[in-house]
Amino acid sequence: MITVDKQNRVFSLHTQGTTYQMKADRHNVLLHTYYGPRADGDLSYLIRYADRACAPNPDEAGLDRTYSLDTLPQEYSSCGVGDFRLPSIEFELPSGSHSASLRYTGYELREGKYGLDGLPAFRGTAEDAQTLVLFLEDAAAQVCVELYYGVFERYDLITRAVRVVNQSSAPVHLLQCASMCLDFLRSDLDLITFNGCHMMERCPDRAPLRSGVQGVGSVRGTSSHQHNPFVVLCDRGANEDYGVCYGAVLLYSGNFQAVAERSQYDNSRLVMGVNPYQFRWTLEPGEVFNAPEAALVCAPCGLGQMSRQFHRAIREHLIRDPLQGQRRPVLINNWEATYFKFNADKLVEIAETAAPLGIELFVMDDGWFGMRDDDNQGLGDWQVNTDKLPGGLDALVPRLQALGMRFGIWIEPEMVNENSSLYREHPDWALKIPERAPARCRNQLVLDFSRPEVRQYIYGQIKSVLSGADVSYVKWDMNRSLTDVCSAVLPPERQGEVYHRYVLGVYEMLEWLRQDFPHILIEGCAGGGGRFDAGMLYYTPQIWCSDNTDAIDRLRIQYGTSFCYPVSTMGAHVSVVPNEGNGRITPMETRGVVAMAGTFGYEMDLSAASETDKKIIQRQTAFFKARYDLIQQGDYYRLSDPFQDGPYTAWEHVSANRREALVSLVTGGTHAAPSFLTLRLKGLEPDAVYRVNGGEECYSGSTLMAAGYPLPQLWGDYQSLQLYLKAEA
Numbered sequence: 001m002i003t004v005d006k007q008n009r010v011f012s013l014h015t016q017g018t019t020y021q022m023k024a025d026r027h028n029v030l031l032h033t034y035y036g037p038r039a040d041g042d043l044s045y046l047i048r049y050a051d052r053a054c055a056p057n058p059d060e061a062g063l064d065r066t067y068s069l070d071t072l073p074q075e076y077s078s079c080g081v082g083d084f085r086l087p088s089i090e091f092e093l094p095s096g097s098h099s100a101s102l103r104y105t106g107y108e109l110r111e112g113k114y115g116l117d118g119l120p121a122f123r124g125t126a127e128d129a130q131t132l133v134l135f136l137e138d139a140a141a142q143v144c145v146e147l148y149y150g151v152f153e154r155y156d157l158i159t160r161a162v163r164v165v166n167q168s169s170a171p172v173h174l175l176q177c178a179s180m181c182l183d184f185l186r187s188d189l190d191l192i193t194f195n196g197c198h199m200m201e202r203c204p205d206r207a208p209l210r211s212g213v214q215g216v217g218s219v220r221g222t223s224s225h226q227h228n229p230f231v232v233l234c235d236r237g238a239n240e241d242y243g244v245c246y247g248a249v250l251l252y253s254g255n256f257q258a259v260a261e262r263s264q265y266d267n268s269r270l271v272m273g274v275n276p277y278q279f280r281w282t283l284e285p286g287e288v289f290n291a292p293e294a295a296l297v298c299a300p301c302g303l304g305q306m307s308r309q310f311h312r313a314i315r316e317h318l319i320r321d322p323l324q325g326q327r328r329p330v331l332i333n334n335w336e337a338t339y340f341k342f343n344a345d346k347l348v349e350i351a352e353t354a355a356p357l358g359i360e361l362f363v364m365d366d367g368w369f370g371m372r373d374d375d376n377q378g379l380g381d382w383q384v385n386t387d388k389l390p391g392g393l394d395a396l397v398p399r400l401q402a403l404g405m406r407f408g409i410w411i412e413p414e415m416v417n418e419n420s421s422l423y424r425e426h427p428d429w430a431l432k433i434p435e436r437a438p439a440r441c442r443n444q445l446v447l448d449f450s451r452p453e454v455r456q457y458i459y460g461q462i463k464s465v466l467s468g469a470d471v472s473y474v475k476w477d478m479n480r481s482l483t484d485v486c487s488a489v490l491p492p493e494r495q496g497e498v499y500h501r502y503v504l505g506v507y508e509m510l511e512w513l514r515q516d517f518p519h520i521l522i523e524g525c526a527g528g529g530g531r532f533d534a535g536m537l538y539y540t541p542q543i544w545c546s547d548n549t550d551a552i553d554r555l556r557i558q559y560g561t562s563f564c565y566p567v568s569t570m571g572a573h574v575s576v577v578p579n580e581g582n583g584r585i586t587p588m589e590t591r592g593v594v595a596m597a598g599t600f601g602y603e604m605d606l607s608a609a610s611e612t613d614k615k616i617i618q619r620q621t622a623f624f625k626a627r628y629d630l631i632q633q634g635d636y637y638r639l640s641d642p643f644q645d646g647p648y649t650a651w652e653h654v655s656a657n658r659r660e661a662l663v664s665l666v667t668g669g670t671h672a673a674p675s676f677l678t679l680r681l682k683g684l685e686p687d688a689v690y691r692v693n694g695g696e697e698c699y700s701g702s703t704l705m706a707a708g709y710p711l712p713q714l715w716g717d718y719q720s721l722q723l724y725l726k727a728e729a
């Protein structure tokens, strides 16, 4: 519920458990008064005024030296006019100066959730959400800045976006435009970021806020393997079940920054948005710039509650799943099975083994097109290689369908190899700095997706492949970072727009794909999890979590990913042992338990699998399908932290009505003389009696949560256990 106290110009955004409040003060500065567990009234009493040395006073304050932008909590911080903390927005004025100074001019309330042209955004009808727009103005720049707030009460979710309108008769240059700024009148907070590298993405890193600026970002043109556009600020003592936690996620897949600052009087600020690195956007008179959406969840009771709110909101209001309400298929992907060495018969051979085991979708990965016999050539030539696939997809797909399998295909539309017909015809379509030879990465270059004609051409090629066959699934890959960012068609003063235009171009083509092929399930991918973000999830309901398929490393990757993103988004497959990334040997059962905490599939040559493994796979697919809704739609509880090197990693899925739960547990390296362990569960109905795995064992929910379940001793390394709990009628 949004309430407006017109007299005092106080704007309160109430959700079920939280309150977010702003106030336009006597100088029309928009102050941030509060964000946290639900509170009432005008909370601006929390803001104190004092004459602080070296704190500038704006012109309107006259001789009042207690009024300084540098010490007051700002809703959307200015630049160069007296607040020395992190700016949210910055203009280059005709004088060449860099500044921004905003004053409140009005507000508007709307039913339902606002949308954003060409950008991903949470969706909500009048029943789900309300919108508040606050209008600010920079009189010198003659620019209107509109702050958008979407309030989803049931999810404790507040979305934010910013729209900048040039109201002057001259061009305005935007040098920074954050999606959100969040000030706190406190600094005793921990900052959690999610970091890593290719094969080890989104590992949490938690530290108390230090004085000064700290944060993460990406300048790679993608949201990146290295840092995720999701961060948490929380009470120092917060854990899974306790403490106030603020999660902030950016719906953006390119260069971003998320920076926090602890300032001199123990206040703090979080600013998140498009990274100002090499950013300079020109707005002609009347033109509009939309900053991408950011979304906040405040959870009064711990990190677990925060994650569950994000999971629900992402599942129900962000993702547009073509299979909404239906089960997504268990898939087999041939990448780790064959790499580039395959032909139609080999694919069919794998499918012939997979189909009777309950696997429903065959995904043909990289290598099916042009001269793509290795990763040095062929990208850009999206025509079926008929040496490998005689008769093309027309011949292959019916053979798979005859086995009862659906067909999926891999593409990497944003890239080109120099050794390709496309590049020979259009060398200027790749991003290149005219004065330099471009850097290669996986021996490929990046196509200039900021150019409509490039997108249209590539889309045309891919559309004709997809139209010519019965395709149910597309894996959209992106296997390098952007360098040499310069577009052959933009003038020098507009090159600062290329990074962002590139992302808008990717979004546009994804939207075309969704419109033309509404039944196709798209899985995002970027060298594994290099573009795993809430922006992509708007177009691709699942994303390949990591190229690392080792079950034990995956425990960490999926744990870190789960802080914001739901299980139904995490692409996860069972692969062979020894694992091809790290040589580890884990039991087939364990690999299945870990992969079914994601979208679930296999990525191995099943035609070479042992009879024992095949039996296990058959059991796994049946088990997963029978508990699909519980796993994919249920509430997710982290029961342990795999980074703590404890004896096991455990997690739990609980159905919405709490009548069913699935506990999964994987042990680490084994030791002799183990301790007896008890696992305390979460989220159950205290008075319900749960039967364990359909056997004789029964316990009440309160007993399982308070006293715990006695774990059996598991023999050997990396063992697993699943407990399916069902409440007795």
Ligand code: GLA
Residues within 6 Å of the ligand: 335, 365, 366, 375, 410, 477, 479, 525, 526, 527, 528, 544, 546, 547
């Ligand atoms: C990336 C993906 C892999 C696979 C290869 C194909 O690395 O993450 O899953 O598709 O590309 O080249």
